[in-house]
Amino acid sequence: MSGIFHSSIGRKFAMALSAFFLMIFLLLHFSVNLVSVFSEDAFNQASHFMGTNPLVQFLMQPILILGVIFHFVMGFVLELRNKNARSISYAKNNGGANSTWMSRNMIYSGLAILAFLVLHFIDFWLPEINTKFIQGDISGLNIDGNFRYYEELVHKFENPLRVGAYVIAFVFLCLHLLHGFMSAFQSVGANNKYTKALQGFGKAYAIILPVGFIFIALFHHFSH
Amino acid sequence: MNLTLKIWRQKDSNTKGQMVDYKVNDISEHMSFLEMMDVLNEQLVNSGEEPVAFDHDCREGICGMCSLYINGEAHGPDRGVTTCQLHMRMFNDGDTITIEPWRATAFPVIKDLVVDRTAFERIQQAGGYISVNTSGNTQDANAIPISKEAADEAMDAATCIGCGACVASCKNSSAMLFVGAKVSQYALLPQGQVEATERVLNMVKQMDEEGFGNCTNTGACEVECPKGISLENIARMNREYLKASLKG
Structure with a gap:
């Protein structure tokens, strides 16, 4: 077992495991966001639960943050090692002849997602941490005594620049997932008779989730 | 012209x-x-x-x-x-x-256009073989039952000619299609089982030491391979490696 994570295959395996974790999280995040389209009350309830449940806040949230950091750091490590594996570049390289743009540019789509995450943390996560753990207000209520989550969400999506940035980020997320979903399975050695079916599912996941996120952002921007 | x-x-x-x-x-x-x-x-x-x-x-x-x-x-x-x-x-x-x-x-x-590909040979020497006693009492390979499917897949992997097109095409200069094929051709056959654990661990170790990059599953190697070696061989190598790491 020793040395597995110092090997090329081990590093790819670790990268894939963090990718699976993040893809499951993304589905959960999407589900909660989608609730906001149908019911203000249900969204407030779900947000309050996620924001105040000790298991979510003190176990799942740190694991998630570590997972995100690990995925990015490992992505950079792999990219640097891979760059070193070719010290002289080709004068002419026709990458489009044998691979997709998404597969060759995971580092760039990843960097775009990282930039988005910084914005997203400033927008939502830091104010939450400030309210709950610095000001010590875990009631989830505004001055009027109502839940504050839905109105905060609506307020954030009033700014068209922010909505535009979110839409662009989700396009990059889609491109990242279009390669990343199947790549994670290949890295853990799952390439068999179910691969074709899984490819279809992966494509659907990679398109439906980001498009769904875009829909939710646009819905709140235009409907209030 | x-x-x-x-x-x-x-x-x-x-x-x-x-x-x-x-x-x-x-x-x-x-x-x-x-x-x-x-x-x-x-x-x-x-x-x-x-x-x-x-x-x-x-x-x-x-x-x-x-x-x-x-x-x-x-x-x-x-x-x-x-x-x-x-x-x-x-x-x-x-x-x-x-x-x-x-x-x-x-x-x-x-x-000019000639490159040193002995890195591939060193990977092969690290485990791309089976140790067979050739004292004169060697068992006839045909006496060992092997399914048609396994024989075909092993043969497909064994068609790798080690030209290095996979490394050249890969944006990461990864040698995983080559090593995957060489691991697979034995992993699929009973003769390869005895040394399976050491084989994959040693070959991957040598591959990493030679300075080849990490596979990011772009699939360029499979497309450019003159022998049509499939990405399934990389997945098999990954499985073999993880299995061997747990054992070793």
Whole structure:
């Protein structure tokens, strides 16, 4: 077992495991966001639960943050090692002849997602941490005594620049997932008779989730 | 047809190389790419210049000796062929063709278009074999029952000729298709089971030590492989490696 994570295959395996974790999280995040389209009350309830449940806040949230950091750091490590594996570049390289743009540019789509995450943390996560753990207000209520989550969400999506940035980020997320979903399975050695079916599912996941996120952002921007 | 060739010229491994332009005329579309290179070299020798060094041997697409990165693709624009089997009919009169050596830190240039591929041999020596006692009492391989499916898959993996097109095509210069094929051809057969754990651990260790990159599953290697080695072999190697790591 020793040395597995110092090997090329081990590093790819670790990268894939963090990718699976993040893809499951993304589905959960999407589900909660989608609730906001149908019911203000249900969204407030779900947000309050996620924001105040000790298991979510003190176990799942740190694991998630570590997972995100690990995925990015490992992505950079792999990219640097891979760059070193070719010290002289080709004068002419026709990458489009044998691979997709998404597969060759995971580092760039990843960097775009990282930039988005910084914005997203400033927008939502830091104010939450400030309210709950610095000001010590875990009631989830505004001055009027109502839940504050839905109105905060609506307020954030009033700014068209922010909505535009979110839409662009989700396009990059889609491109990242279009390669990343199947790549994670290949890295853990799952390439068999179910691969074709899984490819279809992966494509659907990679398109439906980001498009769904875009829909939710646009819905709140235009409907209030 | 008349062509302009942009070729990487490099005196030796210690000298800096550069792209040099050449013109070749009256090339037949029936010629193989290497025959076109022969015409160029004849022209260079006749004019007192140093001919372009390039690897070749059988010229039948089975030895794995020829290489060349042609117009941005390993073994050129055709599919399922090595450079020696690439024909000039794939090009048009007046074309400019860029010809470069395989580019990978683990494949240093020896001269012009010739690269040192002994890294592959060292990976093979690390475990790409089975130890068979040849004292005279060797069991007939045909006496061991093997399913048709496993035999076919092992044979498909064993068709790898070790040319290095996978490394050359991969944006990460990863050798995982080559190593995956070499691990798979034994992993699928009963004869390979005895040394399976050490084999995959040692071959992957050697692969990493040689300085090849990490696979990011772009699939470029599979497309450019002249023998059509499938990505399934990389997945199998990953499984074998993880299994072996848990055991070892």
